Amino acid sequence: MTDTTSAPSLKAELAVIGAGPVGTSLAILAAQAGFQTVLVDARDPAATPPPDTRNFAIVRGSWRLLGAAGVHPALEGHTQPLMGLEAIDGGRHWMGAPSVLFGTDDLPEDAQGEPLGQMVPAAALQVALDDVAAATPNLTWLRNTRFTGLTPHPAHARIILDDGHTIDAGLVAACDGMKSGVRNALGITTEGRAYGKSVFAADVKLSRPHNGLARQLFTPEGPFATLPLPGNRANLAWYMKTGAAEAMAAMPVADIEAELNARFAGFAGEMKLDGPPLAYALHLQLATKMVGPRTALLGDAAHRINPLAGQGLNLGFKDVGALIDVMTEARSVGLDPGADTSLHRYQQWRRFDATTTAMFMDGVDRVFSNDNAVLKPLRGIALIAASRIGPVRRAMARQASADQADLPSLMR
Known part of the structure; x- marks a missing residue:
């Protein structure tokens, strides 16, 4: 070089x-x-x-490409295996909280037990x-x-x-x-377009084990996600209206923690900030x-x-x-x-x-980011079906982990 x-x-x-x-x-x-x-x-x-406090969810196909580039040894000790993905509809409706969870057991037999990917700073x-x-x-x-x-x-x-x-x-x-x-x-x-939304993002310490699961709660205001990090920590992303996320990132730490736990402790457990938060606007x-x-x-x-x-x-x-x-x-x-x-x-x-x-x-x-009376039952049925129908769940696992046959050669 x-x-x-x-x-x-x-x-x-x-x-x-x-x-x-x-x-x-x-x-x-x-x-x-x-x-x-x-x-x-x-x-x-x-x-x-x-x-740079961002963390990337690097799926299996991308992780293979990075392995071909020779970076795996340098990342040893910095990554957290992704063992499963969970999505929960937190909207208010008679189905309760429909959800779907898929993990390494939903991958093809020759790949079962391997992570879906890695969380990488x-x-x-x-x-x-x-x-x-x-x-x-x-x-x-x-x-x-x-x-x-x-x-x-x-x-x-x-x-x-x-x-x-x-x-x-x-x-x-x-x-x-x-x-x-x-x-x-x-x-x-x-x-494209501006979404009119921003993401509040921060690393947090969790009060209960994350077990390598990436979890996403869909609320009428927007998604709230926790992505697992080493040491029982998580990188969280909270979708909010533009201006609200930026204002929250500028709040004192104690106020941020109080707001997070008041809204989401039932979903993620008690959270404490583990580094400076940030906010960024969403664009397509x-x-x-x-x-x-x-x-x-x-x-x-x-x-x-x-x-x-x-x-x-x-x-x-x-x-x-x-x-x-x-x-x-x-x-x-x-x-x-x-x-x-x-x-x-x-x-x-x-x-x-x-x-x-x-x-x-x-x-x-x-x-998912609404409380529409027509959409709520439809999306609830879709999540329940995805959770209970094995082929659908396995297809979602392969798609989410970039493990399809038509991928570039370095990712297969």
Whole structure:
């Protein structure tokens, strides 16, 4: 790996713009597959990273991809296995509180007993990926460097950096987030909406064992979720109206704990804050195309979805796995990985899954976050059926853990 803060003009088979978990994992896996790769990272290595108290639910398929990238050893001791998922309808109706619970026993026989996934602290994941990237041959890492422009050419795309240098790349991977500069430079538009909701998020200590279960209580105001962390702790997410979540995150610790326990101690047990809380607004944003000339969009640059069930980052890892498969298969038959035919295959593979997942999460939020007299019995019946019908429960377990046969090869 070449690490530089002031690089000359470069040539690469793949240039990755953005060095979060999606971009860094893609750069590592592409370099390991033999592609000359450049990673453009806006972070200043001399600066102290800002606190990041987020935790990611990394499902089995994504965990396999991270294993292929070589980060599992660096994450040892930081993760919490996900042993089951539970959803409860907390709306007020005559069915009580219908629920569904599925776990490792609902996976195929050859996988029973294995976790559905792992809870991973965001900061630990990024450090692990950075450490692997630093030791990866075939990878040039441009740090404290920002993308400023892109000009497509027939055989390559020219990337312009903020120091005036350029990269001529056969393929550009836009992993630069919801406000993607690469997407904007290509003129690719987005569709979506603001939810008018924000999430209050915090790590808490629990008064009773979580047993590795991720639990979600649907209330008329919105979901309240607890995701298990090591040491009988949990990462909680409480959906509230925009403004309310931000105001709550600014309250004194004692007041936050009092509000949490007054509302949810019956569901989660007594909770005590274990770190600073945060709040963030919810947006649905889908790029109208996932590809442009010599360019593929991945992660939040392509799709920002409702974080319900923690599928956002996992969709990004699916993008990574799919692009690696498309690149390696094109090379194996003598084709250009950055040509329109290769990029069209990537878009066909990923756009439908990303869009349907986004719409499904949006629909679940709409259906469960209310006290509608028509919807309440229907959703109650649906939860009871899902709980009692084995094939339905097993299909949900496979979907939630990204354990299907049509996944990218690194995730199977």
